[in-house]
Amino acid sequence: MAPLNSVGWVTRSGGYMQVHGKPFGTTGDLMHYIGIGSDPNAASKANGIFWIDNKGNAYFGGSLSAGTLRNAVQTTSTAGNAEIINGPFSTLGGQKSVVVSYSLRKTDTATTGTWNPPSGAVNATIYIYRKVGNGPEQMINSFVVNGAFEVLNETGGPSKLVSTMSGAHTFNDNTPGTDQFTYRAILISRNVAASTPSSGTVNVEIQQSLGIISVEQ
Numbered sequence: 001m002a003p004l005n006s007v008g009w010v011t012r013s014g015g016y017m018q019v020h021g022k023p024f025g026t027t028g029d030l031m032h033y034i035g036i037g038s039d040p041n042a043a044s045k046a047n048g049i050f051w052i053d054n055k056g057n058a059y060f061g062g063s064l065s066a067g068t069l070r071n072a073v074q075t076t077s078t079a080g081n082a083e084i085i086n087g088p089f090s091t092l093g094g095q096k097s098v099v100v101s102y103s104l105r106k107t108d109t110a111t112t113g114t115w116n117p118p119s120g121a122v123n124a125t126i127y128i129y130r131k132v133g134n135g136p137e138q139m140i141n142s143f144v145v146n147g148a149f150e151v152l153n154e155t156g157g158p159s160k161l162v163s164t165m166s167g168a169h170t171f172n173d174n175t176p177g178t179d180q181f182t183y184r185a186i187l188i189s190r191n192v193a194a195s196t197p198s199s200g201t202v203n204v205e206i207q208q209s210l211g212i213i214s215v216e217q
Contacts, residue, residue: 007040015076019043026103026166029053036074036209039105044166046101047074047209074211080190086212087182088131096173096216100128100185102145103166105207106192112157112200118193122147122163125188126210133179142188143169149193157200163192173214183212 008021017040019033025043033040035048045051045059052058069092075084102124108115128141147165175181187210 010040012038016049017043023054026105026164027053029055036076037207039207042103042105042164042207044103044209046103046166046168047211069216070213072211072213074209076207076209078206078208079187081187082208082210083184083186084210084212085182085184086214088180089182089214091178091181091216093176093178094216096181096214097170098128098173098183098215099168099170099211099213100126100141100143100183101166101168101209101211101213102126102185102187103207103209104147104164104190104192106163107205108161108195109203109205110157110159110161110197110200111203113198114153114155114157114159115151115161115195115197118149118151118161118195120191120194122149122165122192124165124190126169127186127188128169129184129186130173130175131182131184132175132177135179137182137184140173141169141171143167151195157197159197161193161195181214183214185210185212 007024011018019040023029024040031054032052033043034050071089073086124145129137130140131137145165145167149163152160
């Protein structure tokens with residue numbers, strides 16, 4: 001049986017987790033989640049293979065029916081210029097629905113003292129590229145993900161400054177041809193809240209994910 005924690009029931013295995021319980025995740029509305037990660041509070045809809053929220057919305061991104069071509073990749077690199085490549089993969093020449101997703105959770109923990117008021121926006125910019133066959137790679141899309149920060153000050157510490165953001169960009173690619181396709185997404189910029197603690201050292205933890213899913217019916 002999965003262990004019960006402050007959120008609910010959590011099962012972890014091989015870098016994935018299944019969570020079922022009261023509202024949790026980066027949006028605070030998930031009730032059931034299966035996807036990459038180990039921290040229920042960092043679970044995001046962009047990274048979920050399957051989720052249900054408390055507004056009646058649901059999503060399933062697992063294997064699809066026969067006749068559908070699905071190619072999906074994801075990286076959890078924490079680099080400020082992380083990138084992911086999907087392909088080259090075969091195509092039947094049909095329309096492709098492409099989803100590029102990104103999420104970040106950065107936790108700065110001051111071992112003692114409290115955080116001064118933070119400054120700066122929490123956001124990231126992602127560029128998307130496409131290559132068909134032996135042709136040149138072309139930039140085809142870009143998007144910005146916005147987020148927020150939270151300060152959790154405790155007298156005498158530890159105190160936390162948490163920056164979170166999560167989002168996805170979906171587009172339909174009608175580029176014709178049956179040559180192999182390759183999509184690439186790269187993190188161009190990443191900004192988080194900045195502050196200094198009143199005292200003590202700072203420990204930094206980053207959880208980041210960048211993924212591409214292409215589905216051709």
